[in-house]
Amino acid sequence: MSVLDFEDEQEVIERANSTEFGLAAGVFTNDLTRGHRVIARLQAGTCWINHYNVTPIELPFGGVKMSGLGRENGRAALEHYTQLKSVYVAMGDVDAPY
Secondary structure, eight states: OOOOOOSSHHHHHHHHHTSSEESEEEEOOSOHHHHHHHHHHSOOSEEEESOOSOOOTTSOBOOEETSOSSOBSHHHHHHHHOOOOOOOOOOSOOOOOO
């Protein structure tokens, strides 16, 4: 983990987003409004505020840019690797209206 000082939020966001990777990001702050504001602008697939590297099985995990292979865990992973198809089956005589 790198801990670098900064002058303002814009500097932090630009520094974090300037990499070609975006697997995960974490923000540690006493100001939760600021934490949410910064996280919203970070180009990372999984983000934490005042925590890091906690990945319960229900939590979709994955990156953006050159990081990750889609989403792992949770419903998002199932949706990523499957295709929805709707099928209606009539079990009796069909009166075609056309």
